[in-house]
Amino acid sequence: MKKLFLTFLFSALFALAASGQEKLTAFVNATIIPITGPAIDQGVLLVHKGKIVAVGDAKTVRLLSDVITIDVSRKIIMPGLVDTHSHIGGPAGADSTGPIQPDIRILDSVNPRASSIQRAQAGGITTVNVMPGSGHLDSGQTLYLKLRDDAVKIDDLLILDKAGKYMGGIKFANGTNSLRAAGGTFPGTRAKSAALVRDQFIKAQEYRDKVAKAGGDKSKLPPRDLAMEALVEVLDGKRMVHFHTHRHDDIMTALRLSKEFKFRIVLQHVSEAWKVADEIALAKAPSSIIMIDAPGGKLETVDIDFKNGVALEKAGGLVGFHTDDGITDSRWFLRSAGLAMRAGMSRDKALYGMTMANAIMLDLQDRVGSLEAGKDADFIILSGDPVSVYSHVEQTWVEGKKVFDRSNARDYIFAVGGKGATDDGDSHMDIHCFDGDGGNQ
Amino acid sequence: MKNLKWKMENLLRTRTLLMIMAALFTVHFSMFTASAQIAVKGETVWTMAGDPIINGVVLIKGGKIEAVGTAAQIQIPSDYRVISAKVVTPGLIDAHTVIGLNGYLNQPHDQMGLDSGASFQPELRATDAYNAEERLVEWVRGYGVTTIHTGHQPGALASGQTMIAKTWGKNVDEATIVPTAMIAVTLGAGANAQGRSPGTRAKQASMLRSELIKAQENSAKTDPAKDLRSQIMARVIKREIPLLITAEAAQDIMTAIRIAKEFNIRIVLDGVSDGHLVVNEIKASGFPVIVHASMARPGGDRSNISLENASKLRSAGIPVALQSGYEGYVPKTRIVLFEAAMAAANGLGPSHALASITIDAARILGIDGRVGSLAVGKDADIAMYDGDPFEWTTHCTGTIINGRVVSDVKR
Numbered sequence: 001m002k003k004l005f006l007t008f009l010f011s012a013l014f015a016l017a018a019s020g021q022e023k024l025t026a027f028v029n030a031t032i033i034p035i036t037g038p039a040i041d042q043g044v045l046l047v048h049k050g051k052i053v054a055v056g057d058a059k060t061v062r063l064l065s066d067v068i069t070i071d072v073s074r075k076i077i078m079p080g081l082v083d084t085h086s087h088i089g090g091p092a093g094a095d096s097t098g099p100i101q102p103d104i105r106i107l108d109s110v111n112p113r114a115s116s117i118q119r120a121q122a123g124g125i126t127t128v129n130v131m132p133g134s135g136h137l138d139s140g141q142t143l144y145l146k147l148r149d150d151a152v153k154i155d156d157l158l159i160l161d162k163a164g165k166y167m168g169g170i171k172f173a174n175g176t177n178s179l180r181a182a183g184g185t186f187p188g189t190r191a192k193s194a195a196l197v198r199d200q201f202i203k204a205q206e207y208r209d210k211v212a213k214a215g216g217d218k219s220k221l222p223p224r225d226l227a228m229e230a231l232v233e234v235l236d237g238k239r240m241v242h243f244h245t246h247r248h249d250d251i252m253t254a255l256r257l258s259k260e261f262k263f264r265i266v267l268q269h270v271s272e273a274w275k276v277a278d279e280i281a282l283a284k285a286p287s288s289i290i291m292i293d294a295p296g297g298k299l300e301t302v303d304i305d306f307k308n309g310v311a312l313e314k315a316g317g318l319v320g321f322h323t324d325d326g327i328t329d330s331r332w333f334l335r336s337a338g339l340a341m342r343a344g345m346s347r348d349k350a351l352y353g354m355t356m357a358n359a360i361m362l363d364l365q366d367r368v369g370s371l372e373a374g375k376d377a378d379f380i381i382l383s384g385d386p387v388s389v390y391s392h393v394e395q396t397w398v399e400g401k402k403v404f405d406r407s408n409a410r411d412y413i414f415a416v417g418g419k420g421a422t423d424d425g426d427s428h429m430d431i432h433c434f435d436g437d438g439g440n441q
Numbered sequence: 442m443k444n445l446k447w448k449m450e451n452l453l454r455t456r457t458l459l460m461i462m463a464a465l466f467t468v469h470f471s472m473f474t475a476s477a478q479i480a481v482k483g484e485t486v487w488t489m490a491g492d493p494i495i496n497g498v499v500l501i502k503g504g505k506i507e508a509v510g511t512a513a514q515i516q517i518p519s520d521y522r523v524i525s526a527k528v529v530t531p532g533l534i535d536a537h538t539v540i541g542l543n544g545y546l547n548q549p550h551d552q553m554g555l556d557s558g559a560s561f562q563p564e565l566r567a568t569d570a571y572n573a574e575e576r577l578v579e580w581v582r583g584y585g586v587t588t589i590h591t592g593h594q595p596g597a598l599a600s601g602q603t604m605i606a607k608t609w610g611k612n613v614d615e616a617t618i619v620p621t622a623m624i625a626v627t628l629g630a631g632a633n634a635q636g637r638s639p640g641t642r643a644k645q646a647s648m649l650r651s652e653l654i655k656a657q658e659n660s661a662k663t664d665p666a667k668d669l670r671s672q673i674m675a676r677v678i679k680r681e682i683p684l685l686i687t688a689e690a691a692q693d694i695m696t697a698i699r700i701a702k703e704f705n706i707r708i709v710l711d712g713v714s715d716g717h718l719v720v721n722e723i724k725a726s727g728f729p730v731i732v733h734a735s736m737a738r739p740g741g742d743r744s745n746i747s748l749e750n751a752s753k754l755r756s757a758g759i760p761v762a763l764q765s766g767y768e769g770y771v772p773k774t775r776i777v778l779f780e781a782a783m784a785a786a787n788g789l790g791p792s793h794a795l796a797s798i799t800i801d802a803a804r805i806l807g808i809d810g811r812v813g814s815l816a817v818g819k820d821a822d823i824a825m826y827d828g829d830p831f832e833w834t835t836h837c838t839g840t841i842i843n844g845r846v847v848s849d850v851k852r
Contacts, residue, residue: 338833
């Protein structure tokens with residue numbers, strides 16, 4: 001550990017000399033919950049240039065004099081929360097012209113200045129998957145964002161992969177939300193829903209084959225088709241399918257489609273996960289669940305239960321939480337872990353489900369979700385136990401920059417509400433995700 | 442003959458089975474419904490009628506509280522069933538909900554909180570719509586909620602009456618403790634109707650004034666009209682029942698107070714998301730407040746909703762109760778215990794937060810003679826927890842209503 005740290009120190013000093021600014025910053029004396037290891041008392045979190053350079057106790061991480069030290073005694077530090085399913089920024093995806101619209105990019109719809117983003121920062125969320133709604137079988141491509149401060153344009157929030165492309169998945173849904181009684185191009189039954197999805201994936205397979213056959217010869221390429229290009233990315237495993245599904249039979253249909261077309265899937269909501277937890281685990285499908293105060297609200301969710309977390313944990317599945325903001329509020333996202341524990345989930349898995357599990361679901365496990373050297377310096381400072389109602393998120397840091405500070409009067413409003421917490425036209429947001437039935441049952 | 446023997450044997454078998462089933466049923470049934478003699482022991486007993494008692498005992502007899510005190514003071518008779526819990530509180534009171542009228546399915550056939558045929562219908566009785574066996578009633582009972590003030594939902598100038606019920610009972614008559622509690626009135630964006638009046642805030646106020654004038658004039662007659670609306674509005678004019686005025690935005694709160702003063706009627710302010718912006722005005726009015734669930738989605742008239750609303754109002758000396766409230770969306774009910782937890786953690790503190798869902802709620806609803814605290818002679822309504830009731834990770838381990846253990850699921 002010491003040796004490792006020295007290596008980091010040398011490279012850090014080198015970087016300092018090069019840039020001539022940005023010092024090493026050490027957060028000391030906190031209890032650190034790194035998620036991927038046991039909690040550390042009297043911990044030290046060393047940050048430089050937006051990255052974590054070391055995590056440990058005062059004995060293993062020794063500080064030189066040229067370090068900015070921030071004393072966080074009696075506080076808890078844990079990774080920034082990762083939300084795998086949210087509608088902050090008021091996005092609207094596919095329109096009413098068809099049930100499957102893979103060409104839609106939520107990138108073109110998110111308002112990066114929305115106050116909902118600041119409220120999410122106040123809740124300790126640092127990474128989020130912003131999605132279009134569930135009123136379609138496929139409502140478009142989703143977007144993975146870092147909740148950096150002072151975004152002028154959406155580009156300022158994007159997460160880029162190694163090739164420099166912004167990251168995101170694609171939203172699919174089954175069950176009642178995407179059904180329309182009137183029919184038209186939309187499905188009227190569950191079997192029709194599955195058939196329409198199959199049909200599109202077969203078309204995408206054919207499109208992919210044509211492109212492969214052309215072998216780079218532009219004259220032989222099929223006409224460009226943005227929808228097909230997105231679905232080919234899904235078939236190639238490059239784009240994760242975030243599949244909204246509630247009822248046990250719909251969950252099995254989502255898994256069946258995933259197996260047939262070999263696409264990577266995250267089950268979203270999974271309200272009846274407790275009924276098919278073994279099947280989900282067997283399929284190695286991650287589940288992103290939501291904590292709702294009462295059962296029902298729509299016919300598909302009459303059996304939603306806080307015990308989804310423990311059921312999936314016991315079955316051996318990967319399980320995380322999401323807000324579906326505005327269905328539940330980003331500001332009390334941490335409550336999800338507490339309520340899951342209330343129903344029997346272990347503390348470790350519940351906290352893992354707020355962070356690392358979700359990072360894995362977004363293919364960001366090398367960058368966020370835990371406090372480890374080399375990862376992004378995304379973390380929150382809490383006044384106490386993460387699952388206690390009495391604890392507050394005091395600060396939220398993204399890539400080494402403080403984006404929320406409860407002691408700041410303006411930020412405080414975003415945390416607790418009041419005049420100025422919501423004035424950005426959030427009411428225009430289209431919530432079709434958890435509720436918002438499209439027609440018949 | 443053979444056939445007859447077979448029939449007899451079959452009958453006997455069936456009878457035996459029935460008897461076994463009956464016996465099993467009786468055991469199970471009595472466990473839940475018998476109003477037995479019970480001693481509830483708590484490491485901490487929040488009586489809400491004085492300081493919490495450490496190692497306290499509550500004795501229950503005949504559905505009422507027989508004695509409350511420390512384990513040292515109270516001798517538990519040997520024939521009493523003893524139930525122990527870490528924390529014991531009075532049964533919780535949800536000061537405003539719509540459960541029992543609006544069901545968990547959220548389908549047209551189980552949403553009975555609002556008839557959208559007319560804007561002003563104070564004559565609609567909640568007791569004609571209350572489903573005592575609705576799943577959401579059972580759901581909140583499992584968290585320790587024993588009394589609910591429920592009824593017609595916000596969403597029309599006057600949507601109908603409200604009632605007060607225990608969360609136990611096979612039917613509305615068994616459950617009800619106050620058949621007509623208040624009249625649900627809404628001011629603000631939520632009261633506007635489609636295609637008819639009211640369509641603006643000023644029109645809402647004008648229509649409400651007109652109805653109150655009509656009622657005043659009718660009440661002054663020697664032979665007043667006896668139609669349903671006249672009868673119920675007369676009770677408002679006589680100050681027998683208050684209007685429950687749902688007003689979220691500051692201007693609507695002020696309108697509610699203005700009209701109440703003009704007509705010298707009783708009102709209870711409901712929702713009051715902007716309450717923290719007009720604290721002095723509410724305080725001066727003397728009217729109590731039932732604050733909306735603050736975990737509700739912000740927006741519209743609730744744009745300024747704040748977790749600190751209850752705390753700010755109460756510290757000004759305004760009587761405050763909390764509620765699970767009404768929203769058209771999931772969740773079909775919030776848990777008033779959770780709302781109190783958020784208020785407790787955001788300025789109100791645990792003791793006042795608990796008061797806002799027990800004794801203070803009982804006072805605002807006018808039922809503090811029966812429920813809301815653990816005091817001798819009151820209804821034996823008790824909630825039990827395996828830790829701080831407000832922590833997300835704590836469980837409600839049991840609920841007692843009228844001296845009966847009505848829930849022992851760990852929820």
